[in-house]
Amino acid sequence: MSKYHKPTKAYENQDFLTSSDGRMLRILSEYLQPKSKFRKHKIMDTIVFFGSARLKSKRDSMIEYNKIKKSNPKSADFAQKLRQSQLMVEMSRYYENAVELSQRLTEWSLNLETSANRFIVCTGGGPGIMEAANKGAKKAGGYSVGLNISIPFEQFVNKYVTPDLSFEFHYFFMRKFWFAYLSKALVIFPGGFGTMDELFEVLTLVQTEKIKKKLILIIYDEKYWKSVLNFDELVDKGMISESDLKLFNFCNNIDEAFNKIVDHLKKHYAKEKEPQVIEPIIDLK
Numbered sequence: 133m134s135k136y137h138k139p140t141k142a143y144e145n146q147d148f149l150t151s152s153d154g155r156m157l158r159i160l161s162e163y164l165q166p167k168s169k170f171r172k173h174k175i176m177d178t179i180v181f182f183g184s185a186r187l188k189s190k191r192d193s194m195i196e197y198n199k200i201k202k203s204n205p206k207s208a209d210f211a212q213k214l215r216q217s218q219l220m221v222e223m224s225r226y227y228e229n230a231v232e233l234s235q236r237l238t239e240w241s242l243n244l245e246t247s248a249n250r251f252i253v254c255t256g257g258g259p260g261i262m263e264a265a266n267k268g269a270k271k272a273g274g275y276s277v278g279l280n281i282s283i284p285f286e287q288f289v290n291k292y293v294t295p296d297l298s299f300e301f302h303y304f305f306m307r308k309f310w311f312a313y314l315s316k317a318l319v320i321f322p323g324g325f326g327t328m329d330e331l332f333e334v335l336t337l338v339q340t341e342k343i344k345k346k347l348i349l350i351i352y353d354e355k356y357w358k359s360v361l362n363f364d365e366l367v368d369k370g371m372i373s374e375s376d377l378k379l380f381n382f383c384n385n386i387d388e389a390f391n392k393i394v395d396h397l398k399k400h401y402a403k404e405k406e407p408q409v410i411e412p413i414i415d416l417k
Contacts (some may be wrong), residue, residue, distance in 0.1 A: 162306040166279075166299055170314070174247070177401065178254035178277060179393065181230060182330045183261025183352075184320030189231075193217070193224040210275065221318075226321050227264045227351070233386050234276075240394055242274050244402065249275055251316065251397060256280065256307075257289045257298060261321045266292035271402065279307050286367040289334040304356055308333060312343060316401050317393045319350045322357070338379050340374025350389050354382035 134354045148154050185233050186195070197217040198321050204210065234253050241251040253269040255262035257278025270278035270292045278293030291297050301307040312334065331351070339342040351357050383389035 138232070159303060159306060162301055162303055163309070166310050169297060169299075173275060174249050175277070175297075175314065176246075176248040176250050177316045178252050179317045179319065180254045180311050180315045181232065181234065181261060181265035181319050181321065182256070182327050183226065183264075184323035184325065185256075185258050185260035185262060186324075187223055187227045187260045187264075187304050187322075188220065189227050189264070190221065190224040193221040195413075197221050223322070228259065229352070229386055230261050230264035230321055231268040231271070232317075233389055234265040235272045236268075236386070236390050237393060238269045238272035238274035238276075240390075242272065247290060250402075252277060254279065254311070254315070255293075256326075257293050259288070259290055261323065263290035263292060265319075266290055279310055281307050312337065315347060316345070316397060317348045317350065318350060319389065319393070321352045328361075335376075335379055339376055346396070346400040348393060349380040350383050350392060351380050352383055352389060354384055357382070 142148055145254060149157060158202075162399065197214075197220070200210075200213050200217045203213075237251065238253055241249075244250055252275050253265050254277040255265045257280035258267070262278070266276045266278060267290075275294045276292065277297045277299075278289050279299050279301060280289050281304060289300075299310075309332070311330065318334060320327060333350075334343070334349065338347060338349070357363075362376060363372075367374050381392055383392060
């Protein structure tokens with residue numbers, strides 16, 4: 133045995149890389165890896181879908197409803213579970229709408245005369261509305277991106293994400309950076325805390341002009357969102373300006389959302405000159 137000790141290279145030392153001193157390298161890797169993959173696949177920009185991870189397809193919702201309906205009606209929580217499953221069947225329309233909207237947007241983008249991949253559907257990579265949007269893109273025959281996050285629940289990547297464009301993030305802020313970095317349009321379907329966090333973070337960046345590019349925000353289903361958030365009351369109480377309500381657009385059906393997004397992209401980006409080497413196009417400072 134040699135009496136000389138050969139130290140491990142720093143970039144091969146797992147103890148160092150996972151230590152607090154290696155944090156900056158981990159953060160940098162969550163910037164550089166997606167950037168490398170986007171360049172490889174010539175992805176120039178994205179359309180981001182946000183929404184609840186808890187919603188299911190109509191088929192899966194009906195299976196769950198029928199399962200509960202056939203269970204013991206005398207159980208203490210039967211009525212509550214039945215009502216909840218009925219609500220999920222009703223809410224499954226958002227899943228189906230997200231599939232169709234994503235499919236139509238992807239079909240439109242695939243017909244553009246371009247050497248780059250334009251307006252690629254991007255989601256958080258998980259279940260629910262994220263799965264629905266990735267599913268729609270796959271049905272259309274296009275790429276789709278999944279920016280997954282390691283959390284104690286809902287952390288699996290759905291099967292519709294393009295495998296080489298599936299990412300697993302540790303840092304929420306790096307994941308959010310990539311949502312904003314390439315996006316030219318965001319579609320916000322009904323959701324909970326996570327969806328609201330993503331919506332208000334982007335709204336704040338646009339309101340404060342930290343995002344300067346022409347970014348369209350579509351909030352899907354005005355009735356749902358106005359039942360859980362009182363935007364007008366924020367204006368009445370002087371917490372936001374009335375002009376801030378123009379930072380986003382309510383849409384109540386697939387045709388309306390599709391037309392607004394496509395009109396915006398055609399006006400501001402469809403004829404945008406493509407770089408010789410595909411790099412993320414950003415006005416986020």
